[in-house]
Amino acid sequence: MNSSPASQSRVGLCCGLSLLIAGLLNPVIAASFEHRVEVELQPVSGEIRIQDQLRVEGIRELRFRLAAWLAQVEVEVDGVQVEMQRQGGDSVIALPGNGVYRIDFDMRGKVPARDQENTRELTSSSAADGVYLPGYDGWIPHPAGRLMDYQLVVSVPSAQRAVVTGKLVDEQLSDGAYRASFTGSQFTEAPSLFAGPYQLRERQWQGLRLRTYFHAELAGQADAYLEAAEGYLERYQNTIGDYPYADFHIISAPLPVGLGFPGLTYVDRRIVPLPFMRSRSLAHEVLHNWWGNAVTVDYASGNWAEGLTTFMADYGLERDKGDAAARAMRVKWLRDYSALPAARDRPVRDFRSKQHQAAQVIGYNKVAFIFHMLSLEIGQQAFDDGIRAFWRARRFARASWQDLQVAFEQAAGRRLDWFFRQWLDRAGAPRLSLGSHRVDTVDGGYRTRIEILQPVPGYRFGLDVALTTETGTERRRLFIEDRLTRLEWITPSKPGAIQFDPQSDLFRRLQTSETPPILRDVTLNPATVTLIASEQPAFAQSAQTLAGQLLDSAPHFLQPGQSREPTQPLLLITSADRLAGQLERLQLQVPGEFADVDFGAVAWTARLANNTPVLVVSAQSTAQLQALLRPLPHYGGQSYVLFDDGRAQSRGIWPLPRGALYRDLVTPN
Template identity: 40%
Template sequence: MKSIARALILFCLALPAAAAPRLELQARLDPATRQLAATATLEDARGLAGFALGDEVEILSLTADGRRIASRSILRQGRAWHPLPTGTRRARLEYRVTLKPLARLDHRAALADRDAVADPEGSFLPAGAGWYPEPGGYFSYRLDLELPAGQKGLAPGELLSERDDASGYRAAYEFAQPSEGIDLMAGPYAVAERALVLPGGRQVRLRTWFHAELAPLAAGYLEDSARHIERYDGLIGDYPFGIFSVVSSPTPTGFGMPGLTYLGREVLRLPFIRATSLGHEILHNWWGNGVYPDWTAGNWSEGLATYLADYAYKEDEGEEAARAMRLAWLRDLAAVPAGGDGALKDFTSRRHGISSIVGYNKAAMVFLMLEDEIGRAAFVRGLRLLWERKRFDGASWADLEAAFAAAAGRPLRDFFRQWVERPGAPALTLKSAVLGGDRLELGIEQRGGYALEIPLRLVFADRVETRKPRVTGRETRLVLDRAAGAQSVELDPDYRLWRRVDPALLPAILREVFVAPRAALLAPGADAATRAAALALAGRVLDARLTAAADGDAGLPGAPALVIGLDPAVDAWLKRHGLPPRPVASAGSARVWAGRDARGIPYAVVAARDHAALGALARALPHYGGQSWLAFDGPRVTAKGIWPPRAEAIAVR
């Protein structure tokens, strides 16, 4: 009985997929002339209402259930929609279009641009750009692609066949599951391939499609792709495709699509991509391109990818690296004006800085807090359950909540309500800590009205101990037992709660001065050459526009300041104005560090051996705004770090 019931359930779950519309597309693309010519057949047993197609596309013929009809279109949601006669089950059209040329886009524009473009150096025809007829909603497809000799191309899906000879390139791709659309990429690629065998004998074909100059990197990319796929296949569940490709793009993009990632050719050269972004994009085969976010109810996939990729790699490095990432998230939040951070459910895609702080950082921290709350085993069960339930289907935050609640064996409504549906974040302050015998009485103030289990670290003469009492109201008085001998209490010292941290407690970093809208430049004791080098360097690192260095013998001006000079002059200036001395050992040619004055106003100091050493910093220094201190040897960074953070702490009375 049980197996019959289960079979019925599986049958019901399979129904929507089986009934999804189907697109068969034969496309011939000539990147040199930017001509795309195609024949498309759309089928839906439930009937096709019509299809969307770019308004620049010229339809040469159109039939509905074998009868030729005139093509006409209406404007629907800003796009050309071609209605079909009621009850049409099969539409066939021939069409052609001249695609746009490849523009030289920067990263931001490349992410926002959704036009289909063609160029011999690389063509990209994204889903949703109107280059194929879209039936609306998810659909399955087969693409038969034809390219001139010297070009190769691909789309998400299983590679059914491939032929490459003097007459050109032909390949057929099949995407049998319901998909959100077709992304087509082509270029003058050299293809490298290796096989990956997963548990149970499942074969995955790994490929790189690289521009010629990247060929030496192919073996490394194939190896790391195998490593990342094995990791997530083991953690979450079966890798859902028979192929995974890394594809080189002429523009500085970074996209993850089902079974492939499309990364800028300049990006692929960067040494850290294989260990970081590649894993993030591969993880999107489960979250984003395997289970689709319900775009109307919030995009949870970036947060989950950030947590299980970018953050997990820091955990692999060690607790110190992981803590630095959590602290960096809270630092970003501290810079958002109160009320500026929306609810997680309202994040749909990366639009600007603040939305990425919510959609990526807050979401990642919410998954961390969820794992802290229900435990690693239940958290992993929840991930696997979500994968089982929602593979190739849309999922909302509510579906995630349901999966994790089932895995944890208890409702998680309160948790998801306060972290996903509410905007903002709590702020916590330790008000008092009074010891009587072995009972420690604590006063904790909260702005926000969240229900939290706050990690409190009790510091004793010979040990530390972490407790996690529950705090709900604005003022919470707590009594902790077995606390005799406690000397101080620290609140969430490892930054495991999404909360607003007092900026004064965050370690000073260089960026505070670099991005200040108004910043002063001080060049103590500088001669003309040093002064000129200081002004040039300040022009490179500061967002603020400067015309001259202020009189270098004055003290800090009461505004963010950059102090630049040669070692002896800087040492003397620090001493004269009662500031801490040069903190980094004197080896190398220059040292840079960040601090805050007694009023909490940030400053940054650059001290160099000579003015040539100052000039050598210009290239690298702007990229290290996230650091507290750096040591340079010529243009090269030899050491760097962030000052230890100060925990929210209170002494026990």
């Protein structure tokens, strides 16, 4: 996520830790305001003094929003004290004319102490473990939507360090204080300030200063972070264009956030040690310096930046691991999309920021998938050229979906209006199914004919097809645009099976039969019934508790002899000795993946013949079952998890079944 300066929004990490403050839109006006700011901050008490000398030109009044906690404000215009007016939520200073004026602010207050119960409220806060002063909170008097140039000096007690968005130009430790100076040029939002009992680690890379500002317990992470950051900067610099800022800092936060600001990222100190943060989320935050910070989002026409960042960072890293990993990520996106109720589906163009999971499914995942399809449509070379052209054209400017389209059209040398319109303006996705097929012997071999049906009309897309014959697999790419497409394919050897979209390259709505079942299919459904199978009262007791923790709504227990409706999802909790008998009644089998593995307990999903999902939890003992109480509810997105003494030994999502786009071909002898 990024700090989206123009919109003044803040969004949490991809892991879903945090939230956003949705913002307002203000047009950026070209003339820049010049600030010279001095900040004296006592992080422990929150006491702060801010002096700002502002040079303005060509305005009759200065209108801005000022943080309410700045209790004492004195203002002089060209050395003459003036009164600041309050109008609604705004502060206003009337100027004698529209010439050049110097406005001096001297402001004092106390940064609110952090409410440790409610750290999700991302406004300014202070505590001994860190101070957060986001630019959008109005601690510098600056009119919204105006570019700003600034020189800022901040001083804190010597045990603390402070850092501000912008370029670090100087720092000193003297007289019991740490002082650091920063400059910023043509910034689209006021600087944000971060202070805390930080330990610094630094390295230089191609003239950039890379730094960590970490809490003491994270000192051992610093080098690995700097090295990872360097790798990501190099990667995106090579693919897109030069890194747009002077420094890059990684700051540990005493808040549950993962935020990107121009030239720095601010990450929950508890998340910093987790492997995914450095190996994936950091890449995402680094890339936001290009998409979101240096090229800002024209929110009125939709937010393209999260999806493009997800595609180039999160997905790009999966692609490095190979085709299978990249495909697995696309399948996960399709799986998540298929779980989105149609009523909550929205056109991509409506996405502004992540306010809930549904928005992530569209604004991050679907958009990333669209960029994947675009790269297949126009080719990797044209895609890469388009990205670089877009960067050159829109660097330090606002950009819309239309700007992206123009860049890709020029790179591809053709119109892509149909592509962008169908994927951005329409909610939903293509649905595909196969109609009748026929295989005949003809001169020189076999002729396979098969129908591809598109019940939702009007989508146009490329579709790969793999035809497996006795001698190997042949591949083709079709272009689908009609409701009914007839494929005819002559092969010298006998065809056995045909698979459309074998690599899951098309964003489409999966049919139920194609989506691997996950725990959530059972646990989120209010119609789910629970069956407990065990001779032992203690086991049954624990099973009831587990059902209560797993299910989203109060459990309905099936009594002995009572049967359920065929379409009601089933949660079966059974002792290992009763498992075989229960599965036989359901006509299910223990999955081959762990039929021969020793484990203490296991949870796995399956679908009955009528597609109803089932979640089976079996344990070798009451103790093994009890050990699931705490961990199991965290694995809702998995198809199976194996446990020993409550520790997950392995887990995963079932492979995507061959499903609706696979057909065994019946061939005449």
